[in-house]
Amino acid sequence: MKAELAQLIALQNADTNIRTLQAEIESIPERRAEIEKEFDQRAFEIRGLEEQRDAAFHERARLEKEIFDQKQRAERADRNLMAAKKPDEYTAAIREADAARKQISAFETQVLEQMEASETAENQLKERAPEVEKLRADMEARFKAFDEQVKTQQKQVEMARAERERLMNELPKAISAMYKRIAARIRDGVAMAEARNGACTACYMALRPQIMADVRRGDEVITCDNCNRILYYAPERNAHPVGV
Numbered sequence: 001m002k003a004e005l006a007q008l009i010a011l012q013n014a015d016t017n018i019r020t021l022q023a024e025i026e027s028i029p030e031r032r033a034e035i036e037k038e039f040d041q042r043a044f045e046i047r048g049l050e051e052q053r054d055a056a057f058h059e060r061a062r063l064e065k066e067i068f069d070q071k072q073r074a075e076r077a078d079r080n081l082m083a084a085k086k087p088d089e090y091t092a093a094i095r096e097a098d099a100a101r102k103q104i105s106a107f108e109t110q111v112l113e114q115m116e117a118s119e120t121a122e123n124q125l126k127e128r129a130p131e132v133e134k135l136r137a138d139m140e141a142r143f144k145a146f147d148e149q150v151k152t153q154q155k156q157v158e159m160a161r162a163e164r165e166r167l168m169n170e171l172p173k174a175i176s177a178m179y180k181r182i183a184a185r186i187r188d189g190v191a192m193a194e195a196r197n198g199a200c201t202a203c204y205m206a207l208r209p210q211i212m213a214d215v216r217r218g219d220e221v222i223t224c225d226n227c228n229r230i231l232y233y234a235p236e237r238n239a240h241p242v243g244v
């Protein structure tokens with residue numbers, strides 16, 4: 001029985017290991033998103049500069065379209081002026097041409113402003129190019145390390161599952177079935193509980209001295225009356241530390 005209890009403990013360790021690794025593997029998308037978020041924050045200012053540059057570019061394109069329209073308006077006014085027969089037609093054409101040219105001039109000033117804005121942003125981006133490059137390299141390294149960690153965890157979980165399978169097959173059917181039954185019923189899936197200092201360490205229920213003695217002997221499978229876990233005794237943990 002002692003050997004079987006040791007196998008049951010090993011089985012419990014494998015199960016706990018599998019659960020921990022499984023949780024890690026399930027949280028991969030979240031952990032990946034966290035890394036992305038961290039880099040997003042670091043890239044925030046740079047993205048701001050890129051947005052400024054792009055916005056200036058689009059605004060400039062819009063202004064140039066306006067200038068084009070106003071130039072056509074001015075040309076039309078010029079033609080009307082040439083064709084004017086009456087003083088009021090003549091005055092209206094002059095006014096129209098003036099208004100269009102004023103608009104053109106205002107838009108041209110704005111174009112210059114936008115050119116300056118995009119140039120400023122572009123220069124700042126150039127200055128920060130090494131920083132951007134470093135950021136990109138850091139992110140790549142982080143993801144590479146993360147992917148490797150994931151691979152390792154997947155290998156570890158496979159190994160733990162194989163170990164669990166092996167232990168399950170080695171145990172007598174009645175005992176492995178009992179373990180499975182208890183593990184399935186208990187919320188955290190931990191079917192084994194250490195008996196220490198006269199109590200079950202899983203549910204803290206006090207154990208009668210006779211039970212404690214039986215568990216310590218390890219001749220049979222004893223379960224906790226309260227939580228139903230299989231009790232085991234770990235001598236090395238219960239031993240008094242030397243020199244204390």
Ligand SMILES: [Zn+2]
Pocket residue numbers: 193200201202203204205224225226227228229
């Ligand atoms: Zn218990």
